[in-house]
Amino acid sequence: MIYYFSGTGNSYAAAKKLAEGLGEDLMDIALAVREGNDTYTLEKGERLGFVFPVYAWAPPKVVIDFVKNLKLYYTGEPYIFAVCTCGSSVGKTMDIFEDALEENGLVLDSGFSVVMPDNCVILFDAETKEKTAQKLEKAEKTLDNILRAIRLNWSGFFRVKRGKGGSLLSTVVNPAFTKGMKPKAFYVTNDCIGCGQCERICTSGCIAVTAGKPVWTEDTCNMCLACINRCPVQAIQYGKKTAKRGRYIHPIYQTGETNK
Ligand SMILES: Cc1cc2nc3c(=O)[nH]c(=O)nc-3n(C[C@H](O)[C@H](O)[C@H](O)COP(=O)(O)O)c2cc1C
Numbered sequence: 001m002i003y004y005f006s007g008t009g010n011s012y013a014a015a016k017k018l019a020e021g022l023g024e025d026l027m028d029i030a031l032a033v034r035e036g037n038d039t040y041t042l043e044k045g046e047r048l049g050f051v052f053p054v055y056a057w058a059p060p061k062v063v064i065d066f067v068k069n070l071k072l073y074y075t076g077e078p079y080i081f082a083v084c085t086c087g088s089s090v091g092k093t094m095d096i097f098e099d100a101l102e103e104n105g106l107v108l109d110s111g112f113s114v115v116m117p118d119n120c121v122i123l124f125d126a127e128t129k130e131k132t133a134q135k136l137e138k139a140e141k142t143l144d145n146i147l148r149a150i151r152l153n154w155s156g157f158f159r160v161k162r163g164k165g166g167s168l169l170s171t172v173v174n175p176a177f178t179k180g181m182k183p184k185a186f187y188v189t190n191d192c193i194g195c196g197q198c199e200r201i202c203t204s205g206c207i208a209v210t211a212g213k214p215v216w217t218e219d220t221c222n223m224c225l226a227c228i229n230r231c232p233v234q235a236i237q238y239g240k241k242t243a244k245r246g247r248y249i250h251p252i253y254q255t256g257e258t259n260k
């Protein structure tokens, strides 16, 4: 079983490739959380994987909470791996994830990071088409290598791009960053065509399209940025700077494939 969390498709595409290469099933963490599906029984020899994006040099809170609360039944010692997708570097993301697993009595055998296009358009402009294409091509090769390692059940094997000052960023900058990220800064412009896409794809279920316009209803936002990146007419903005910025969606979602 491979559990994944994804806002703009990078982690979904990575998880799907790994699931196909390993012959494992896929499960969307956002959906599992909303449906209260927190129990799984591993078959003998079945691997357990987690694929998720890096948010401010740490795993998304929803992923950490899910892992801590997962009720897992198994015989023997299951092989457990994790893959985080990022725009550039991950700091202590994998250590934080490993600790969360350990709190649930589980041991991480291997961990990897994959650099993919950065979807954080509330902070930076979207990357150029050329850079996006280069990153996606390189990510495919990285995933091929990861597949080889996992197929051989390599244990105690970690290949993550921590970046400079990763420890400080994950422990000091992350809490400040997370506190500053507020769903109330999202708003919709008159360009909205009332298609309902933002409500359908929101990973926390906190958008309700009311009278043809989205309303951010609860303070449970995952800051996955699916809404702002995937609105077909770029009608969603965040603060003052996103109007002039591009948007990012992985090709797997552009072709109409969704995780819903
Ligand atoms: C709120 C937020 C914070 C992010 N922080 C980081 C970061 O610390 N380091 C990094 O390399 N990328 C960061 N990113 C970029 C994403 O990790 C990256 O684009 C990821 O592959 C997106 O995955 P998804 O398409 O599955 O949602 C951040 C993105 C968001 C939305």
Ligand code: SF4
Pocket (backbone or CB within 6 Å): 188, 191, 192, 193, 194, 195, 196, 197, 198, 199, 209, 212, 213, 214, 230, 231, 232, 233, 234, 235, 236
């Ligand atoms: S996805 Fe965009 S156009 Fe569609 S309802 Fe939401 S804001 Fe409006």
Ligand code: SF4
Pocket (backbone or CB within 6 Å): 007, 183, 201, 202, 203, 204, 205, 206, 207, 216, 220, 221, 222, 223, 224, 225, 226, 227, 228
């Ligand atoms: S409101 Fe937007 S950023 Fe927040 S969880 Fe929903 S889709 Fe993600």
